[in-house]
Amino acid sequence: MxxxxxxxxxxxxxxxxxxxxxxxxxxxxxxxxxxxxxxxxxxxxxxxxxxxxxxxxxxxxxxxxxxxxxxxxxxxxxxxxxxxxxxxxxxxxxxxxxxxxxxxxxxxxxxxxxxxxxxxxxxxxxxxxxxxxxxxxxxxxxxxxxxxxxxxxxxxxxxxxxxxxxxxxxxxxxxxxxxxxxxxxxxxxxxxxxxxxxxxxxxxxxxxxxxxxxxxxxxxxxxxxxxxxxxxxxxxxxxxxxxxxxxxxxxxxxxxxxxxxNLVLYRVCRSLNKHFADFTFAFSNDLPNFTQFAKGEVLAYENNQPITAEYAGEAIVFPNAQVPIGQRAALCVIADDAITLA
CATH class of the missing domain: 3.40.630.10 (Zn peptidases)
Known part of the structure; x- marks a missing residue:
């Protein structure tokens, strides 16, 4: 070979x-x-x-x-x-x-x-x-x-x-x-x-x-x-x-x-995990990564309950409602220029 x-x-x-x-x-x-x-x-x-x-x-x-x-x-x-x-x-x-x-x-x-x-x-x-x-x-x-x-x-x-x-x-x-x-x-x-x-x-x-x-x-x-x-x-x-x-x-x-x-630093503020089979996002499938939402805006629905943005400018990355139950369906991030670097 x-x-x-x-x-x-x-x-x-x-x-x-x-x-x-x-x-x-x-x-x-x-x-x-x-x-x-x-x-x-x-x-x-x-x-x-x-x-x-x-x-x-x-x-x-x-x-x-x-x-x-x-x-x-x-x-x-x-x-x-x-x-x-x-x-x-x-x-x-x-x-x-x-x-x-x-x-x-x-x-x-x-x-x-x-x-x-x-x-x-x-x-x-x-x-x-x-x-x-x-x-x-x-x-x-x-x-x-x-x-x-x-x-x-x-x-x-x-x-x-x-x-x-x-x-x-x-x-x-x-x-x-x-x-x-x-x-x-x-x-x-x-x-x-x-x-x-x-x-x-x-x-x-x-x-x-x-x-x-x-x-x-x-x-x-x-x-x-x-x-x-x-x-x-x-x-x-x-x-x-x-x-x-x-x-x-x-x-x-x-x-x-x-x-x-020349760059933007984001802090992951939470993961949205899928707990029920009815998990669905409130936005279209072609929404780009890093799209920002207003505080309180609905991001997803699960078990007949809305999941809303917790911060102004909270953004979604890697949304995928088709993951198995128990896995991450999306990351939620916010820009943060105060992140410590070495």
Whole structure:
């Protein structure tokens, strides 16, 4: 498999052709970069002639229909294999859910991005392929981060189901004892991200698991709207591509100035969880993320009761009334420029 990859330089094609399993193999690009295939959709690069200072995970395809980040990462892999990009840092690529990528669906049985931080082993829920995949992906990230005392980064790349008033935004995992770094927000802002959501609670997302388990600087990064393979305008992600190339090919993390005037910080004030089957939103299905509401305005109905905005300017993100009972149906956020950063 790895020799085929070195010849064709198309990791996406190889992954989709082998969605269940690929055996572990090792090779090298010339004499400067080690290449390790750990499993289907899991590829690791290691510089051989320099001493890396960072371990970087770029994951995409955790939701199979979020294709732009997958195509972006596949381009980066192609350029590394073709020696157009020479790495200075250790780098892991993950295509998260190949079966869902083939089907063009968000997931096959269960939302993979709700199964990390040990949730895959919940004894009250029957196992399935997504739960098994989550367990494997966590083990691969642990293995990748355990190999040395380097700085750790994990950018979990997604696209959103609906349009957004912020085309590209990031979710910052909950970590109350450790403020997020201005350096990281400046880097993502230079990569085209202009809004940041500071989460208010522990979750079972991939980025949260890397943050809490391995103390990585980790983010869920939304890079536009869901589109099928081949229909993405990757020129819209030129700034993202440029900054990712910089962080993997430079000997030190890019030194950028934090410019608060160029971004918006949001604080998650609550989650709207679905408790009854009749849960429904009071707005149309095409309402963009970050649409603001007046205090007291009705957001949703459940069990014949209205759910209203608690704050002036409260905004909705990721609304999805079709989630299973017990899961989050939306995040409610408010802008807050007083959020503490390090």
């Amino acid at each position: 790895l020799q085929q990859l070195l010849q064709q330089a198309n990791f996406l094609e190889l992954t989709l052709a082998n969605p269940a399993f690929m055996a572990e193999e090792r090779a090298a690009i010339a004499d400067h970069t080690g290449v390790e295939l750990w499993d289907t959709g899991v590829l690791v690069f290691t510089p051989l002639q320099t001493v890396p200072t960072e371990d970087i995970v770029l994951s995409s395809g955790i939701h199979g229909n979020e294709t732009a980040p997958i195509e972006l990462c596949n381009q980066l892999i192609h350029d590394i294999l073709q020696q157009k990009i020479v790495l200075q840092q250790r780098l892991m690529f993950i295509f998260g859910n190949p079966p869902a990528m083939i089907e063009g669906t968000r997931f096959v049985t269960e939302n993979l991005n709700r199964l990390f931080n040990g949730e895959y082993a919940n004894p009250s829920v029957a196992t399935n392929e997504e739960r098994q995949r989550a367990a494997k992906l966590e083990s691969y990230v642990q293995r990748f981060f355990q190999s040395g005392g380097r700085s750790r980064f994990h950018y979990d790349l997604h696209t959103a189901i609906r349009r957004s008033h912020h085309q590209r935004f990031a979710i910052c995992p909950f970590r109350p004892e450790k403020p997020h770094l201005k350096q990281q927000l400046a880097f993502l802002n230079a990569a085209g991200v202009d809004a940041f959501l500071m989460h208010h609670e522990a979750t079972t997302t991939f980025s949260y698991a890397s943050s809490v388990k391995y103390q990585a600087e980790a983010f869920t990064v939304e890079l536009g709207k869901v589109m099928p393979f081949g229909q993405n305008d990757l020129s819209q992600l030129a700034a993202t591509r440029e900054m990712l190339i910089r962080v993997i090919s430079e000997s030190e993390f890019p030194a950028l100035t934090y410019q608060p005037e």
